[in-house]
Amino acid sequence: MIKKNYCHDVSAVLVTYNPDTEALRAAIQAVSGQVSDIFIVDNASSNFSSGWFDKLEDQANAKFHLLRQQENLGIGAAHNIGIRRAIEQGSKFVLLLDQDSQVGPDMVIRLRSACAALNEKGFQVAAIGPQYRDAENGVLSRFVKVGMFRFIHCGCENNTSFVDADFLVSSGSLLSIAVLEVVGLMDESLFIDHVDTEWCFRAKSKGFQIFGLCGAVMMHALGEQRKEVWFLRKRTVPFHKPFRYYYMFRNSVLLYRRRYMPLSWKFADIARCLKIAVFFSWAAENRLTCLKMMCLGVIDGLKGKNGIRNGL
8 A cells, every 4th residue: 555645765864963862763754754775873772672672673764774883973974874774675765764753643754845936947956944843842954055144044834835945864864876976975974064055055056045944844953952032132042061072163263165165155154153153152151161172173273183072
């Protein structure tokens, strides 16, 4: 029997690292009826065993492929491992997912159909992604365009409209294998942050376009912790572990040196980094550690260091 929302030429690549197992269970169950295969690339998690997946596989509708790594290789390398396996499997598209992202019941078929419609209209689609609903407060995200000194958040006119975006969050993004063969895979040297941003701008530099699809929705958690703070106005802000700020700032500096990254993005990102530094020097409980990580990231970025930074 043909499943209503099933995409036979789409494989999901889901990266895990010490996940919340109940959230991961929900993420897998949500996508399993919409794709042909699920490649779970585990970056040496210590909090669950292969047997946990064996039990879940019996309840799923897609083929499971558990690819356990001996060490944490980072998000870019993990995506690439899953993408290569999807190519070997004969998939035409890959859906990238985080361990805390739960796709909507018809999200994949919406993205797949929209990609086909855009290609028929003559657009060269590199990737198309959904709106995500914040798991904490239920707010729907907007898609991002780059202004000269800021990021412009673009809303949706209706549930079927497209937004011409500059980049997407990797989780929930549908990528064409044919485009990946032209643009290349993810940059493993970045390890974790800006992997999605870099790939999107690399694709755009080769003439492809990035789209957001209104009405395609995914639940997504932002940050390890959420706090409500007053900073010029009342805000709910995601807080990350201090080591993440090292990678955010280091990778920003590394990308400033790449010619295909637009000048407008570089200016906007510098402004963003300055705002983050000012805000967390005031609001974070471990502000000194966060600032230390930011400064270390900038220094290593200027030195051209990449990959994993041990000892953080």
